[in-house]
Amino acid sequence: NQDEEKLTEYLDELEFLAFTAGATIQKRFTQKLTQPDPKTFIGSGKAIEIKEYVKENEIGTVIFDDELSPSQLKNLEREMEVKILDRTNLILDIFAQRAQTSYARTQVELAQYQYLLPRLTRMWTHLERQKGGIGMRGPGETEIETDRRIIRDRITLLKDKLKTIDRQMATQRNNRGKVVRAALVGYTNVGKSTLMNSISKSEVFAENKLFATLDTTVRKVVIGNLPFLLTDTVGFIRKLPTQLVESFKSTLDEVREADLLIHVVDISHESFEDHIESVNNILMEINAHQKPMIMVFNKIDDFSYEKKDEDDLTPSTRKNVSLDEWRKTWMAKSKYPTVFISALTKENFPEMKKMIYDEVMKIHISRFPYND
Ligand code: GDP
Incomplete structure (x- = not known):
């Protein structure tokens, strides 16, 4: 079955991404839906199934192979009582780990704040002891709880910084004749x-x-x-x-x-x-x-x-x-x-x-x- 082959390949890639970020995968869950549930992405039955598995096996994180909307992320975290990562957050985390130069670090930081901004209302209360780990590098939890305005200011600052470097790099490229x-x-x-x-x-x-x-x-x-x-x-x-x-x-x-x-x-x-x-x-x-x-x-x-x-x-x-x-x-x-x-x-x-x-x-x- 072609669809299933594709699905396996996609999840293989996600598992490779998770491995790159430093995680080990215990189990894969899939679900066929005509379209994702706007509230929880997956169906409620599937959410319960995963929740039970997570509890039984003391799993720390559930990773989704898509970008979740801010509310889907919040609802899933509340329902399943586990840390949720989506594909975007996972990739951002890998980039944060791998960024070598200050330019790359600035770029990743900007991308992380842009991802974070609409998700600021996210509740972490039940996860308080689980600080650090994948998805938490770069802007930490203290920032998550601070005022949106501070983050917006930071985004503006980072954008300015990148603009300056962009100009320098453009000049360098021009100088290559x-x-x-x-x-x-x-x-x-x-x-x-x-x-x-x-x-x-x-x-x-x-x-x-x-x-x-x-x-x-x-x-x-x-x-x-x-x-x-x-x-x-x-x-x-x-x-x-x-x-x-x-x-x-x-x-x-x-x-x-x-x-x-x-x-x-x-x-x-x-x-x-x-x-x-x-x-x-x-x-x-x-x-x-x-x-x-x-x-x-x-x-x-x-x-x-x-x-x-x-x-x-x-x-x-x-x-x-x-x-x-x-x-x-x-x-x-x-x-x-x-x-x-x-x-x-x-x-x-x-x-x-x-x-x-x-x-x-x-x-x-x-x-x-x-x-x-
Ligand atoms: P990049 O991410 O596209 O820069 O890929 P890398 O150059 O980092 O290579 C990724 C992996 O593929 C490394 O483990 C390489 O050793 C391996 N690799 C690269 N070229 C070849 C090749 O021609 N044959 C084989 N077998 N492996 C290769």
Whole structure:
């Protein structure tokens, strides 16, 4: 059943997010509803079922794979007597843990306050002894109880601070002159940092967790005597909280102002097609979808599926697919130059480098048409 497969994938991803945030998942609950209950998101029977499970097994937190409205969050917390996290809060928490520079920290803090503001009336009385933990990093409980006005002031302040940094970063980008700029884009955990490291011989942090990269890294890369700038950007994700899209404006500006996008896809992931779509949607949102793009299908070294017959190359059936076979798949028929590689083993790197060289050269020539 396709719907159920999708659901499992979504919950796998949520579990990976929870793991990244430092939680272990005990049990999954699902419910089919034509639409979410406006008061409690899930039905009342399901809420009781979860409440009983939580009590029996001394569970600390219940996580929802959607953004809950402020009142849904409040009602659920009151009814189930347990801390509730929604998808947005979970992602914000991971970002808070991972933000390295003061710029990223400012961005995350702003997003957290924006999330918090409409939820300020939330009651924490029954949870008083459960301070700290996931969803509580960044603005703490004392702030939750303070006046909305203080938070609004803080939001204004943070926005001003970001505006100043945005201007500085824009100047920096301008100062990079006419050198061609390529940006790595892609879903989180597809191998962008790994690729950045192997192309530019730099040491960008790569880890099998979601959102290892929050800050953009820019490196000068030279392929065949042609220098260009390569940027590693924050990974995209399905249902990226809108507060984050907005507050990571400057990070996304790197993408918006790039001359060439290198769209990295983890082809070993069963939902890679969904990932491509999510990334394309975000590119559309930030109006960067018409840029020249190269599709890089990564992790070709990583398969463990059975293959039924020659023509069958659907994700669930491929195994040890050769480069020639990859080149015959629908993926290779996109309107963009497409290449299949492994960032880990560097398989097929020469073809990828040639492709990047050709695209960068095209842009370079269009910029300096009268040079030899
Ligand atoms: P990012 O979030 O897109 O920057 O992804 P990372 O570069 O941090 O990589 C995520 C995980 O995928 C890490 O555990 C990498 O070691 C792994 N990875 C990256 N490229 C490959 C590849 O070509 N093959 C395999 N098997 N794993 C890879």
